[in-house]
Amino acid sequence: MADNSNGRSELKNPGYEIFIGALSVLSMVNLVLLYAIDDDQLDNVLLVMNFVLSAVFIVDFLFRFATAPSRSAYLWRQYGWADLLASVPVQQLKALRIFRLLRVVRLMRDFGPRNIAGSLLRNRAGSALLTLLLMGILVLQFGSLWMLRLEQHAEGSNIASASDALWYVIVTISTVGYGDRFPVTRGGRVLGAWIIVIGVGIFGTFTGYLANFFLAPKKADAAPEATDARASIEQLRGLVAQQQEALDRLEAALPGPQSPSLG
Numbered sequence: 001m002a003d004n005s006n007g008r009s010e011l012k013n014p015g016y017e018i019f020i021g022a023l024s025v026l027s028m029v030n031l032v033l034l035y036a037i038d039d040d041q042l043d044n045v046l047l048v049m050n051f052v053l054s055a056v057f058i059v060d061f062l063f064r065f066a067t068a069p070s071r072s073a074y075l076w077r078q079y080g081w082a083d084l085l086a087s088v089p090v091q092q093l094k095a096l097r098i099f100r101l102l103r104v105v106r107l108m109r110d111f112g113p114r115n116i117a118g119s120l121l122r123n124r125a126g127s128a129l130l131t132l133l134l135m136g137i138l139v140l141q142f143g144s145l146w147m148l149r150l151e152q153h154a155e156g157s158n159i160a161s162a163s164d165a166l167w168y169v170i171v172t173i174s175t176v177g178y179g180d181r182f183p184v185t186r187g188g189r190v191l192g193a194w195i196i197v198i199g200v201g202i203f204g205t206f207t208g209y210l211a212n213f214f215l216a217p218k219k220a221d222a223a224p225e226a227t228d229a230r231a232s233i234e235q236l237r238g239l240v241a242q243q244q245e246a247l248d249r250l251e252a253a254l255p256g257p258q259s260p261s262l263g
Contacts, residue, residue, distance in 0.1 A: 010140070012122060013119070013123070013126070014108070014111060014115075014116045014119045014206065015119070015120055015123060015126055016126075016130060016132050017104045017107055018104065018108070018130075019130040019133070019134055020056075020057075020060055020100060020104060021100070021101055021105070021133055023053055023056060023057070023134070024097045024100040024101040024104070024152070025101060025136070026053065026137070026138070026141075027050070027053045027057075027094055027097050028094070028095070028097060028101075029096065029139075030046050030049060030050060030053075030094075031094050031095065033044050034047075034091065035244050037043070041148055041152060041160075041161055041162045041165075042145055042148060042149065042162070044077070044140075044161075044162035045141065045144045045145050045148065045162045045165060045166060046145075048166060049137075049140070049141045050089055050091075050094070051089050052137070052140075053137075054087055054088065054089035057083070057086060057087040057097070057100070058087040060083070060087075060100075061080070061083045061087050061263030064080065064083065065080060067079075074162065078103070079099045079103070082096045082098060082099040082100075083099065086099070086100065086101040125209055125212065125213070128205065128209060129206070129209055131158065132202050132205055132206055132209075134196070135202055136202055139169065139173055139195060139198055139202075140166070140169055140170065140173065140217070141198075142172070143169045143195050144156075144162070144165040144166045144168075144169045144192065145165075146191055147159060147168060147169065147183065147188055147191055147192070147195075148161075148162065148164070148165035149166050150183070150185050150187045150188045150235075151165075151183055151184065151185060151188045154184055154185045155184075156184050157183075157184050157186070158180075158181055158182065158184075159181050159182075159183065164181055166226065167181055168181040168183075168192075169195060171204065172192060172195045172196055172198060173196075173198065173199035173201060173203075174203065174206055175196070175199050175200055175203060177196075218261075224244055
């Protein structure tokens with residue numbers, strides 16, 4: 001029972017843990033790609049994404065450290081030291097992010113598939129937001145890599161560096177579209193169209209989430225009628241009790257029935 005309660009306290013949220021696990025997998029994939037890709041500009045895209053993921057992981061470490069029931073237990077028994085070192089944007093330390101992935105797998109296994117599904121359904125808004133963040137990161141990285149691969153050596157291209165590709169994907173996925181960077185190849189245009197469609201879906205859903213977050217009634221105010229009904233019932237009970245008490249006093253004050261005389 002102690003181990004189970006410790007695991008429950010270590011588990012922050014199933015949706016959040018899955019999000020961190022997916023980013024851990026992505027960071028290790030990037031480590032392999034850095035050695036597999038022989039192109040300086042493509043490697044620069046991966047390095048930029050490494051800084052982005054490192055920022056997410058350092059926030060995750062600080063969050064876990066601040067909310068841990070025992071900070072020393074988190075640092076040593078739960079491999080918090082590995083989380084801290086793996087958050088540093090140094091290529092040689094990224095392999096330590098395997099500890100994050102192993103923790104996610106262990107926590108998900110202990111929590112159980114049925115509990116995971118129930119938690120994701122109960123917190124649909126939060127799960128949708130984390131899914132959008134993950135999709136945005138994936139589109140930013142792989143969209144930039146693919147666009148740069150298609151455009152950097154094309155004639156008349158203006159997307160020739162990592163910064164060009166990242167800038168194009170950011171302004172396209174956000175549906176801003178400045179037009180200072182644009183694809184000139186057929187493959188680049190097809191990819192750009194897909195990025196636009198995905199960006200509209202991501203930001204449309206994100207806008208709906210924000211509107212629901214700020215405009216939807218709070219859970220405490222979601223059922224005012226039920227609260228008012230309970231209060232009315234209690235008031236009626238009090239009135240009935242008072243009336244019954246008044247009747248008892250009146251009955252006690254009245255003279256009792258007199259027996260008929262025989263004289």
